[in-house]
Every structure is written in structure tokens, then in C-alpha cells.
Amino acid sequence: MNDRPQQDDRTAVSLALTETVRKVHGVSEVYSSAPVVVATVSKVTQLVTRGAVSPDVVAVSEVDGELVVAVTIGVSEGVSATQVCRDVYDAIAEQLGAALSDPLRPLSIAVKVARIG
Numbered sequence: 043m044n045d046r047p048q049q050d051d052r053t054a055v056s057l058a059l060t061e062t063v064r065k066v067h068g069v070s071e072v073y074s075s076a077p078v079v080v081a082t083v084s085k086v087t088q089l090v091t092r093g094a095v096s097p098d099v100v101a102v103s104e105v106d107g108e109l110v111v112a113v114t115i116g117v118s119e120g121v122s123a124t125q126v127c128r129d130v131y132d133a134i135a136e137q138l139g140a141a142l143s144d145p146l147r148p149l150s151i152a153v154k155v156a157r158i159g
Contacts, residue, residue: 052102055138059100062133063113068126071116073156075101100134108148109138116157127153 063072101112111134117123130153138149 068121070118073114075112119159
């Protein structure tokens with residue numbers, strides 16, 4: 043089996059979701075949701091190849107038929123981190139709901155705050 047087209051689809055979804063999250067009021071930064079080792083290797087590869095590799099920022103995967111989305115954000119000072127997380131969650135759910143061919147497909151969205159201010 044060739045998993046490449048499916049991976050390419052997830053990468054495209056990741057990039058689109060990253061742009062959506064960046065537009066949410068109160069989001070100051072979007073960080074890589076990849077484990078530290080993976081993010082570090084991706085960054086080193088990007089530096090060595092002079093930017094040819096662009097790591098996904100919003101992690102999109104599939105686990106047991108469930109679409110799993112994880113994002114780590116920075117929140118601007120003076121706004122409610124709780125509200126920003128809700129707004130990010132809603133923006134992701136709305137974008138994916140419009141894009142998914144099966145609206146009943148299980149979906150998990152995790153929004154983490156790495157920094158405030």
C-alpha cells in the first residue's frame with residue numbers, strides 16, 4: 043500500500059489549519075505540535091537544506107479511524123487564554139466540518155497554550 047497521497051492530504055490540511063489558527067484573535071504564535079525531538083530534527087534539516095523542508099505546525103493524524111488534530115499556541119497579553127482556545131477549537135472544527143466528506147467521522151481537537159503574553 044502507498045500511504046503517500048494520504049500523508050500529502052494531511053500535510054495540506056495541516057498547512058491550511060495553521061493559517062486558520064494564525065487568524066484567530068488573540069493568537070500571538072503557532073508552535074510545532076510535534077514532539078521536541080521531531081521538531082528539532084525538522085528544524086536542523088530545514089537549516090541544512092536552506093529552508094527546503096517546512097515542518098507542519100498543526101499536527102494532523104489518524105488514529106483508529108479518528109482524525110486527530112493538535113495545535114500549540116501563544117496567547118496575546120490582555121486576552122482570555124480560555125476564550126482564545128475555544129475560538130481556535132471552533133475555527134478548526136468549522137473548517138474541518140466543511141471539508142470532511144463524512145460529517146459523522148470521529149474528530150479529536152486538542153489546543154494547548156505554551157505561552158501567554
